Structure formats: structure tokens, C-alpha cells
Amino acid sequence: MDILIVEDARDQRMILSVVLKKQGHRVFEASDGYEALNVLESHPDIRIVISDWMMPNMDGIELCEAIRNSDFGYYIYFMLLTGNSDREAVVEGINRGADDFINKPVDFAELGARLNAGIRIIELKAALEHKIHTIEKDLESAAETQARLLSEPAKIQSVDFNWYFQPSRILGGDMFGYQALDGETLGFYQLDVAGHGIPSALFSFSLNNTLREDGSGSLVKASFSEPPFYRIKEPNEVLVSLNEQFQAKPESMLYFTIAYGVINSRTGSVTLSQAGHPSSLWLKSGSKSVEKIACGGVPIGMMPDMTYKNVTIALQPGDRLFLYSDGVTECENDIGEMFGEDRLVASLEDAFDHTLEAMISRVEQDITNWTGADVFEDDVTYLVLEWQP
Amino acid sequence: MPFDSKNDAGHTIVSIDETRLDASLSEPLRIYLFDQIDNGSDNLVIDLSQVRFMDSSGLGALVAGLKKMGGAGSMKLASAQPAVMDLFSLTSMDKLFTILPTVTEAIKEK
Known part of the structure; x- marks a missing residue:
């Protein structure tokens, strides 16, 4: 020594x-x-x-x-x-x-x-x-795995998808995704598993898998042997199936909130269903106004036999949809005041003329200015889509 | 322990003496509620009057108590402040719990 x-x-x-x-x-x-x-x-x-x-x-x-x-x-x-x-x-x-x-x-x-x-x-x-040090290395590689699960920003059919994702510690329980379900229908979701850390992250990984459609029939798309061979499930049906499959144990209470939707890329019609998730926001390009799509619902996994509502809206060309986790609005400034929905809406209203990428960085900037830090207490995630036929 | 309980007219009134019911308090609350239930309390009223902010893990602790009871007995929520009511409405908690403005009304409610 x-x-x-x-x-x-x-x-x-x-x-x-x-x-x-x-x-x-x-x-x-x-x-x-x-x-x-x-x-x-x-x-x-x-x-x-x-x-x-x-x-x-x-x-x-x-x-x-x-x-x-x-x-x-x-x-x-x-x-x-x-x-x-x-x-x-x-x-x-x-x-x-x-x-x-x-x-x-x-x-x-x-x-x-x-x-x-x-x-x-x-x-x-x-x-x-x-x-x-060994545990931290493992966590880092799990975080890298998580990052690889995230969908790349993409234009699918005539819908642009982009997002912001910042896990609270190394690992987060937020997840999102989007994919084509057939030649004119796309499915998309954003979810938030309660809690942070390894259990929440692992659960969000498996949900990412569950919600993926690989052509052989899945939770989001039923397949049949007779024409038309498949049926795209309504968003509320998807939530009911998830709720049947993932009931939380009282001791662990791993449950999640989610907004799940499908969009017809030809007509701009969107059907959305939500389970305890913050109301998604409809950014209307014509009136430059922001409308909340409110449909409550019990978070997935809390109680069996819950039902969920569908809301259908008709997007106009250039309209956007903004899905987010409560980490966005619950960000606190140095005196403990939350960012809140009103500030989020104001931030989005200011960014109407921005490109999708610019709008995403604008909101990020407003949140980090509010918290005064780039490390958040909770996962901060938002998913934005724009319909541009 | 920021929780307290007392018996009133066949009900166990659990009060939460904290302004934030978040991840740091959700596990202690869950254990406290489970203890109450294990000790035979089957009519719980949760007095939320002190709670100004609740997050999803706080909500999880309340629902865990409800799941633990498994339909035997009742669990009611009372005196929720506006921000907590907003969370209850976003998550449709009225489908799971009886939610009442005051503890007195919660005790009377059949």
C-alpha cells in the first residue's frame, strides 16, 4: 500500500x-x-x-x-x-x-x-x-439496445414521423413506434411504463415487440385464411387486447399508459385510442390552432375487463399529431413549478411555421430552458407525425 | 411515516400527510395499504386532502391496494385536490374507485 x-x-x-x-x-x-x-x-x-x-x-x-x-x-x-x-x-x-x-x-x-x-x-x-462499474457498463449496453429498438425518423406513404426521446436515467420506460399495416394504413403509438429503470425498460422492450406487425398476424392486425386475409384492428380493440395480456401484479404494479392510433395515409383519417395517457394534440395547419384529443381510459394493466374509446378525426394536408409522455409536462423549474400543458401548447403554437425537425428542437429547447438542465426527472418523449399527401 | 390511519364507523381512514405522492412515496404507501388490508381493514377511505401532486406511481400504489383487496371490501378516495382530480379524470379512475369530495361523504356512501 x-x-x-x-x-x-x-x-x-x-x-x-x-x-x-x-x-x-x-x-x-x-x-x-x-x-x-x-x-x-x-x-x-x-x-x-x-x-x-x-x-x-x-x-x-x-x-x-x-x-x-x-x-x-x-x-x-x-x-x-x-x-x-x-x-x-x-x-x-x-x-x-x-x-x-x-x-x-x-x-x-x-x-x-x-x-x-x-x-x-x-x-x-x-x-x-x-x-x-460493471453494472453501469451493463446499463449502458442495455440503453444502446433500447436506442436500437427506436424507429428511425421516416416518411412512410405520405406520413412523416419524427420524435424526441430522453430517458431519465440511463434507462427509461418510454417507448414509441410506427409502421405500415397495409398499403394505405399506418399504425403508431407512444407509451409510458410506470416507474423507471431496468424493470420498466425491459417491459417497454417487450411491448415494442408485441406491437410490431411482421406480416403473420399480430395484436394490431388479425389474419384469416379467407379473403381479404386480414383485418386491421381498431385502436380500442388493440388496447383491450393489451390489457388482457399484461395485467400487473399488486406487488409490482408494472403498468403503462399509451396512445395508439391508425392513420389512413390516403384520406388523412385518424382513429386514436388512449389509456391514461396525456391527451394527444392535433396541430391544425389551416387555423394554426392546437386541439386536444381527449379520450380518457384506465392505464393498461391496472384492472382487467376495461373498455376504451375511439376518437376519429380528419386531418387536413399539413396537419400534425403530437403524442407525448407526462415527463414533458411534469418537468419542473427550479422552484418546483411544472412545465404544464398550457406552456407546451404555446410552444407548439409558436412553431407552426417550423419544419418537423425544427418544431421538435423548439419544444426541446423550451423544456430545457424551463428545467435549466438537460437531465430530466422522468423520461421525456414525444412523437410527431405530419400528413402531407 | 407520513401515513396515519384511524377507524370511523366501520371504515379505516388512511390519511397521507405529504404534498407529493410520487415514486419516492409510492412503495411505502403500497406497503402501508397492504398492511392495513392484511390486518383486516376491508373498508378503506383514502384521505388525499394534503396531496397537491400525484404521479403515475402514486396512482399505482392506490390501484395495487384495490387489486390486493380483490373485490372483497371497498376502497374509496376522498378530498382530492384539483391537480389530483385531473389525473383521476385522465386515467378514468372513476371506473375503479368511488371518488368523493370529503371523508364524511365517503363514509356515508354505500
Whole structure:
């Protein structure tokens, strides 16, 4: 172990140094706190500091505080030498960051035992850091997998799709998708699994799969052996099927909110059904107005046998639909006030003349300006489509 | 513990003494509700008068209690503030719970 001895009395320092070297440690020396900080900076392998309390320039306690306040990126175990057996002084030292004390004159057997205790802690910390690092790597690769599941921005038939997705921590429970269901019908959705982290993310991965149509019949499209061989399911039917399939257990309560819709790319007719999801917004290009598409519904998985409503609207060329998760409107500023639906609508109204991409960055900018940070408490996701026949 | 319960006319009134019922409180609330149910409370009234904000995980804890009861007994929600009522309406909670303006009305409601 690399150990730094900080002691203004040269003879004392040398005795300690000799003893520790004999115990097999590599020893560095400093005569006050300032010199100690310099040695620590140039020798990143030092993990233990044994420091005298009373020293000129910077004393032991000040050195300890300076170490605790600086960013070494690893833990430095700090032992104070004290002739001061005063209990209050010991309490003060621990409160200000010291890990252990050794009384002067130093009993070398005791010093050896206390050093071993310190080394055990340092090794435990290193093992823990290694494990955390491994878990973080795993989380990162899961996040990369999640990113690969997301649909690329695309124009399918005459509908443009684009989006913004920012998971709260490394992994999020938000998901979205869009695909052609036949030559003139597209399905799209945006969902939000309650909670964050690994369980929510894994659940959102499997939902992404469930909602995908690969041509052989699925939750979103029934297939038959007789003509016309398939039937595209109504959005409310899709939600009922999801609700049958994914009932949450009371102990875990993994459930989700979703907006699911189908659009006829020839006529612009959209049918939408929602389960506890924030109302999707219809951006009308003609009147430059924003209309809420309200249809409530119990979130999927909460209770069996729920029914859901369909709402059908007729898009005009250039109209857009904006689907979003509650992370958008529940973003808080520094005094805890939420961004809210009104500000979101105002932001969208200001962006009517923007391209789809520009509108998406405009909303992002307004949210990050509001929160004052680009790390969010909840997943922030929105999916926008534009019908341009 | 920011939860309290008292018995009144055959009902267990659970009050939540926090302004935010979010992810940090949802698990303790779920456990508290499960304990009440395990200890034989089968007519619960949740007093939400202190709660100014509830998110989806808070909602999850309430529904978890309802699922745990499995149709035996009742769970009513009382005194929800406007933002919480908005969440209830967005998520159609009136289909799952009896929602009443006050605890007194919740106790009277059959």
C-alpha cells in the first residue's frame, strides 16, 4: 500500500517511515498540509494518509478537509496522529472527515493493526467500485439496445414521423413506434411504463415487440385464411387486447399508459385510442390552432375487463399529431413549478411555421430552458407525425 | 411515516400527510395499504386532502391496494385536490374507485 506520512517533526516522520517500510509499504513524506496535497496530486496510488494534527501552515484537520473537498476520483483513508486524547477533539476530527486516530507516542503494533483495518476498507471500496462499474457498463449496453429498438425518423406513404426521446436515467420506460399495416394504413403509438429503470425498460422492450406487425398476424392486425386475409384492428380493440395480456401484479404494479392510433395515409383519417395517457394534440395547419384529443381510459394493466374509446378525426394536408409522455409536462423549474400543458401548447403554437425537425428542437429547447438542465426527472418523449399527401 | 390511519364507523381512514405522492412515496404507501388490508381493514377511505401532486406511481400504489383487496371490501378516495382530480379524470379512475369530495361523504356512501 502507498502511504503518505505528514509530520512537521523530521525525526518522528523518519521513525514512522522506517517502521512502515519494514511492514512492506511504499512510503511518501510531507512536512505540512500544502506539501501533502502536492504529493497526493503527483502520486495517485497513495490511498492512506497518516497525518499529524498540529502543524504549521496547514494543520492535519485542514488537510483532511481539503482532501475531502477535492475530487481525486478515489477514496483516501485519513488517519490523524494526536497527542490530544481529548474526546471532543476526536469527535471534531471524525466530523471533519478523518477515518481513524492514533495516539502519540505511537504504539507500532497498534499502528499496524489500524492500518490493516484501513486497508480492508480500501479494498472493500475498490471491490464495490468495480462492481458498480460493471453494472453501469451493463446499463449502458442495455440503453444502446433500447436506442436500437427506436424507429428511425421516416416518411412512410405520405406520413412523416419524427420524435424526441430522453430517458431519465440511463434507462427509461418510454417507448414509441410506427409502421405500415397495409398499403394505405399506418399504425403508431407512444407509451409510458410506470416507474423507471431496468424493470420498466425491459417491459417497454417487450411491448415494442408485441406491437410490431411482421406480416403473420399480430395484436394490431388479425389474419384469416379467407379473403381479404386480414383485418386491421381498431385502436380500442388493440388496447383491450393489451390489457388482457399484461395485467400487473399488486406487488409490482408494472403498468403503462399509451396512445395508439391508425392513420389512413390516403384520406388523412385518424382513429386514436388512449389509456391514461396525456391527451394527444392535433396541430391544425389551416387555423394554426392546437386541439386536444381527449379520450380518457384506465392505464393498461391496472384492472382487467376495461373498455376504451375511439376518437376519429380528419386531418387536413399539413396537419400534425403530437403524442407525448407526462415527463414533458411534469418537468419542473427550479422552484418546483411544472412545465404544464398550457406552456407546451404555446410552444407548439409558436412553431407552426417550423419544419418537423425544427418544431421538435423548439419544444426541446423550451423544456430545457424551463428545467435549466438537460437531465430530466422522468423520461421525456414525444412523437410527431405530419400528413402531407 | 407520513401515513396515519384511524377507524370511523366501520371504515379505516388512511390519511397521507405529504404534498407529493410520487415514486419516492409510492412503495411505502403500497406497503402501508397492504398492511392495513392484511390486518383486516376491508373498508378503506383514502384521505388525499394534503396531496397537491400525484404521479403515475402514486396512482399505482392506490390501484395495487384495490387489486390486493380483490373485490372483497371497498376502497374509496376522498378530498382530492384539483391537480389530483385531473389525473383521476385522465386515467378514468372513476371506473375503479368511488371518488368523493370529503371523508364524511365517503363514509356515508354505500
